Amino acid sequence: MKIGVIGAGAIATFLLKEINQNQHENLEINSILVRNKEKYGVLESNFGVKLFTDLQAFLDSEIDIVVEAANIDAVKTLLPSVMKKKDVVLISIGALADEALLTELSTLVKEYKNVVHLPSGAIGGLDLLQNAHALGAVKSVLLTTRKPASSLIDGPIDEAKVVFEGKAIDAIKQFPKNMNVSIVLSLAGVGIEKTSVCLVADPHIEKNIHQVEIVGDFGEATFSITNNPLPDNPKTSYLAAMSILGTLNRMNDKLRIGG
Template sequence: MNIGLIGAGAIANFLLEELNGDEKEDLCIRSIFVRNKEKYRPLESKYDVTLFTDLQSFLQSEMDIVVEAANVEAAKTLLPAVIKKKDAVLISIGALADAELLAEVTELAMRHGHTLHLPSGAIGGLDLLQNANIGSVSSVSLTTRKPAGSLIAEDIDEAKVVFEGNAADAIKQFPKNINVSIILSLAGIGAERTKVKIVADPHTDKNIHQVEMTGDFGEAVFTITNNPFPDNPKTSYLAAMSILGTLKRMNRKVRVGG
């Protein structure tokens, strides 16, 4: 499967190293869409890829699927055009907190016969939540604790709650940090009803997510302690791996979970 990549940051480089550096994989990144071709020119020779700055030329290049690895604003701008032409994997899931964009992309995917894949990112338990939601889920809450410096600029000595509200408002205030709240919302009871608390902690170097849910199925509580991504402490390492895992599972004939 040939892959087109939007963005050339830390996660994009992780995918390039894992996929284009492994000849055993039946997955390869062929094209990359960037804003500044000269800045990322070395990627062409290092990973045997072609850089594009024109979106339509990028979408017409040799690819089967597009992976967005940029940011929420880029996702909002580019996703409608992408899903008209190709299947896609969306990393910046926070973009779908915009109800109008979600409705537009859903309609376009159906009309053009394409699929939008949403990786689980830095958390797990989405299969449990989706299955439970076939019945009735009454509450879903997320408490995220991250290194203080990845959330706020001020120096603090003790842990500080920097946000408490719902997922829709959380992604507006922390668009680079709380994508997990939106994937939880999409799998469960929506962004308005999904409760979120964000804690800036000067005493941790981990990204910690605690999810609690209740419903007809019973109750579930689980905690994931993630190492930050080496090249970007605002991102969990598991988030990068979930994208790679999503791509690798696409062609499998035996699929676990769901």
């Protein structure tokens, strides 16, 4: 499968190393869309890709699928055009907090029949949640996210402090840069109006910790994930980057586990 990537940051570099540099058997990144071709010119020689600054030329290049690895603004401005021509792997899931954009993308999926893949990102258990909610029988979903205090509040604190408690829709509005996990969790389950979120600023931790509690007719499930940062970029979750590679790998599998 030939891949085009939008963006050339930490996640794009991770994918280039894992796929092109390590000569992945079934995957190859051919094209990258960037704003500044000169700035990222070294990627062409290091990884054997071609850089584009024009979206249409990028989409017309030899690619089967597009991985968005840029930011929310790129999703809003570029993704509608991309979805008319290609399947997409969407990383900046925070963009879907915009209900108008989500509605537009849902309409494009139906009209153009291309697929949008949403990697699980920094958490897991989404397959369990989707299966448990197949009959609409999940009663409650609670996400408790603990983050280093300095990433959420100004000034020092001595003890952990709850900075938000309520619905996912309100958490996303108040903390748009910290709630990507709640968005994908909401889309997999009972929605942003019914998914509950507790966000905690903790001065005693250095890594993000996500705990998900699900209750439904199936029973109960609780799982917790502590995220290590991506080695090349401490602001990015290592698991989030790996979830993209895992998503691409599973597209080629004939024996598919879970889902």
